[in-house]
Amino acid sequence: HSDMRAVGKWTWLTLKLHLLRHNVLSFVSSRTGSDFTRRQYDVIVVGGGHAGTEAAAAAARLGAETLLITQKIMTIGALSCNPSLGGVGKGQLVREVDALDGLCGRAGDAAGVHFSILNRSKGPAVWGPRAQLDRERYRQFIQSELLSTPRLTVLEGSVDELLVSQPNPEEPGHHRVTGIRLVDGSHPILSSSVVLTTGTFLSGSLFMGQTTSPGGRMGDAQSCAGLSYTLKETLGLRVGRLRTGTPPRIVKESVDLSLAQLQAPDKQPTPFSFLNTHTRCKPEEQLPCYLTHTTPGVERVVRESVHLNCHIQQDAKGPRYCPSIESRVLRFPGRRHQVWLEPEGLTSDLLYPQGLSMTMPPELQLRLLREIPALHRAEIRTPGYGVQYDFVCPTQLTPSLQVKSTQGLFLAGQINGTTGYEEAAAQGLWAGVNAGRTALSLPPMALSRTQSYIGVLIDDLVGRGVTEPYRMFTSRAEFRTYLRPDNADLRLTPRGFEEVGCVTLRRYKKAVSVRDGLQEALMALQSVALSSTRWREKLVCSLTLLYHVSFSLSGLDLLQYKDVSFEMLASAFPECLSQYFEYSQRLKIEAVYRPHCEKQSREMERIRSEESLSLPSDMDYLSLPVSLSQEVREILDRVRPNTVSLSKTTTNHISTVYAILVKCYKYLQIMCLIDKLGYFLCQ
Amino acid sequence: MLPCSWGLWRSAIHTLKTFRASPSARGLCIPTRAVCDAETIFALSSGHGRCGVAVVRVSGPASSMVLRNMAGLTQALPPPRTALLRRITDPKSKELLDRGLVLWFKGPHSFTGEDSAEFHIHGGPAVITAVLQALGSLEGVRPAEAGEFTRRAFHAGKLGLTEVEGLGDLIHAETEAQRRQALRQMDGELGRLYQDWSYRLKRCLAHVEAFIDFSEDELIEDGVLNQVDSSVRQLETEIERHLKDERRGERLRTGVQVVIAGATNAGKSSLLNTLCKNNTHTQSMTHCRANPHFNGQPCMSALSHTPKYAFFLMTKSLFLMVEQADLTLVVVDSTQLPPDPQLVAAFLQQHLSTVLPSPEAGMTAASDKVLLVLNKSDLVPEEQRERTEGELRERPGLPPACFLSCSTSTGLEDFLTVLQSRVKTLCGDPLSGAPSLTQARHRAHLQQSVQALNQYHQYRDQDLALAAEGVRLALTHLGRITGRVGAEEILDIIFRDFCIGK
Secondary structure (H helix, E strand, C coil): CHHHHHHCCCEEECCCCCCCCCCCCCCCCCCCHHHHHCCEEEEEEECCCHHHHHHHHHHHHHCCCEEEEECCHHHCCCCCCCCEEECCCHHHHHHHHHHCCCCHHHHHHHHEEEEEEECHHHCHHHCEEEEEECHHHHHHHHHHHHHCCCCEEEEECCEEEEEEECCCCCCCCCEEEEEEEECCCCCCEEEEEEEECCHHHCCCEEEECCEEEECCCCCCCCCCHHHHHHHHHHCCCCEEEEEEEECCEEEHHHCCHHHCEEECCCCCCCCCCCCCCCCCCCHHHCCCEEEEECCHHHHHHHHHHHHHCHHHHCCCECCCCCCCHHHHHHHCCCCCCEEEEEECCCCCCEEEEECCCCCCCHHHHHHHHHCCHHHCCCCEEECCEEEEEEEECHHHECCCCEECCEECEEECHHHHCECCHHHHHHHHHHHHHHHHHHHCCCCCCCCCCCCCHHHHHHHHHHHHCCCCCECCCHHHCCCCCCCCCCCHHHHHHHHHHHHHCCCCHHHHHHHHHHHHHHHHHHHHHHHCEECHHHHHHHHCCCCHHHHHCCCCEEHHHHHCCCCCCHHHHHHHCHHHHHHHHHHHHHHHHHHHHHHHHHHHHHHHHHHHHHHCCECCCCCCHHHCCCCCCHHHHHHHHHHCCCEHHHHHHHCCCHHHHHHHHHHHHHHHHHHHHHCCCCHHHHC | CCCCCHHHHHHHHHHHHHHHHCCHHHCCCCCCHHHHCCCEEEEECCCCCCCCEEEEEEECCCHHHHHHHHHCCCCCCCCCCCCEEEEEECCCCCCEEEEEEEEEECCCCCCCCCCEEEEEEECCHHHHHHHHHHHHCCCCEEECCCCHHHHHHHHCCCCCHHHHHHHHHHHHHHHHHHHHHHHHHHHCHHHHHHHHHHHHHHHHHHHHHHHHHHCCCCCCCCHHHHHHHHHHHHHHHHHHHHHHCHHHHHHHHHCCCEEEEECCCCCHHHHHHHHHCCCCCHHHHHHHCCCCCEEECCCHHHHCCCHHHHHHHHHHHHHCCHHHCCEEEEEEEHHHCCCCHHHHHHHHHHHHHHHCCCHHHHHHHCCCCEEEEEECHHHCCHHHHHHHHHHHHCCCCCCCEEECCCCCCCCHHHHHHHHHHHHHHHHCCHHHCCHHHHHHHHHHHHHHHHHHHHHHHHHCCCCHHHHHHHHHHHHHHHHHHHCCCCHHHHHHHHHHHCCCCC
């Protein structure tokens, strides 16, 4: 303790609770509170946003002694842009993060004030669970979760530089990370792995009108100059520049909501988390959203202000799907654009105008807002602004999100060129898992595209790189009908416990019992088989489809039909089906999708088997003694494919590159064989 | 010196094993092993072109079934790796296709490590085509993709370094050849047709995906889907129609080039028009007259019912010289023939040497590259015509000659019979490429594409995700012909067509 006081300026927060949780990997014993004097951790996480909090929590769940460093403890878990979580594609990510025991799903349930499932009419595979959040509640939940996580220490401070040393010659890479040094700390803090989740703070600059100032978020200190230097100069990482923006926040009282269209939430909120049966917010306490539209006046103000708007004149790449109102109006002129007015929380007096991200001078922002009927008297609390920031080209990462050239250095979140809380949380969780595994001397792990949206996200990032801020869409997933929000627990939780080690026993048990229950129910459904005539009698309804069927149908077959619900079948066979009522919705979904998933299984198997053919990341393609053209060597050397399958996505000459990689792979395999190891690869 | 360090390699092995051991994948929705079994594939494994023996290889779980069905083995399979002389029959029609050697390889003792079979058949293109088509008609059996045998062999750990090197080079060469072939195909009308389908399908998919990923928050209206409905329906109809008109594709792909040559006013244009039963070509034919002696005309126009293709090939063949043509129709004005039938042969010989670029061409042509068309037969006295015909029939060294009247259509039937048998021979010539394999592959993919599109309509109102799956699948199959379509390409269309602002 005295040591800590000597440091003085640092605010140490330590874990107060030591819950002894079961963990397959918890061979690192739980430590006591005096540990905060330590100068050595397994994992250091830099940044307390969505990626950082998930990373720190995941590493600690794995059993790694973890330190989370953030500029301000009070901004841990802050929602710096929109007050919402989930959506189409993003909701799937939240469910998957939750299935791996991450924080954001439960935080969403605790903080949500308006729940709805998007795409309700379009099929359960593309349902998008979404919630408007109370910013305060979200932050509180995340902070209290982190502070009660064993083996996790939170430290307020600014990182000045990454400490790197010679690489471990046993493993690929040119450097090895050994810890960090704080801006005002004299001595370093050492660790086996470091996760950087610095968001927009890497050489970030803020734009509003014609003024520019360094920083990553309005109101926070600028930072990371030293870190930028280490990444770019010492480690030689390629970086790119992206931009994003946030709308002005409007005083709720100044808005004439009667001129906007009311959007009610779902009557019965659906929780994000598989652990929760209901949300903290009661159904009747939910807050509505409002929909309004831009007018020609808005377009006029944008056009008049272009010359006063540095941000949109720059050519850093912005997202095509979340553009500022300026780019929307300039790209699609003469249209009405939607503006959603979203609540910021139960007690907040602000509204968040989704769709009105803008960077013009504040006085023009006000003029623009007031061109919209519902906002004709609007007052701005904080104006909108733009951010431009560096990101590290993610093709320099492995599928475990480690920097290929630097052992133990992991990156997650916007630093990898993504956008969105959910994308950040997903990467953070996976980077935290692998940082923890590395520190505990376990091999890195990758998630398959065939198994999760997180796998798709990471595979896209490290395999293709980004040209604009990357956001998840369901269309990115080849196996969308299998990667559904309803079955994320079955896809990920057992593996998360048995192999990865990031899932707690409680959740595992629950997932296993659900899995077994569903399995039993499906078997019970299969066991009831009748002719179509008998079914029609039993169900007392006119199933026209059944008239064409001559063979006998099982309950499972029948459940595929549009008008048949599990409840109908259960009432026909109460003795064997009624006990499975709790799964009725999941059973219906399963019955409809199962045949399609089976059809895709071959393709899945192929992708999976190719994903598993991993190529060493330090392979010397330039001198590989196989016949390859120099051009192909250079491509491979630049791209450094992680797996045979990944390389297929990078170039078009599928067969050729496949043959080449088979060669490279085979070459190494033969070498391994000599080393009495190679046979394993074939098995 | 090894380019990689062993530590990582070991860890890679570990990861690999972890993946394989993954029990979670055996969870609820993952289908059982039986469903995951690989499909059975087949391909002509010997080179294309004229050859004595052709080897067709089959690999996959259904190989034994294929062998039984094709080689009429009702009882036991032959001992592995032993050649057996069998009658090879079409499993559906029971028609005899060839007599040849069959070999059975029980996995894992085969090239691919799977159950395999080989058919050693006669190298004629007709036999090869028939056998490949018969194989394709079997349930669960499909044509192999490029390099697929090697890939399977690799996955089974069957290849050594030298073998991989050799096969890699082979695949490379094959890929090159395929690329060139694909380019040639894609250059043509058929290629444009496929590309057009692919483009329209991409748009359909992009619009469905936009509706799924964005419509809740954006101004994407239901009308978008209605457009997709009709586009998908139209695509289905077009592909189906294309599939039904089997032979057209074949000819289009191989494109037998036919030149109609003859002196001015001999009736070349009339002949073409007669063949096409369509006068729309007259205009482009004026271009053909730029060359005083012959017009370049494809036989496509003679046989296809679709003037569009004829037109295309015709303009392409403007520069076609007779010597490059697969078949030359030399048109002669019958009224110009010497009245004495005895002299006709010499006259025609003389005439050929002026019309054809080299005298040799005329001679070899006698075998199968030239047909003589004696036009305006209605203007010649019947008796003279008959005598001339008789005279020419017994004359070796002269190409077959047909009397024909373009204006009255007299003799057209006979001429068409001769022409068709000639073209048929030409189409079966392996030197003109090996169409059957790619063609069978295209057919398979197009059929699957149509089936997949069906799924769109089936689920359109029930489950848009499943409906979209149909369009995706259709595009994947079409993409096997026209090139892969990535998610990014679809997103590009979405962001181009819609203003996504949330």
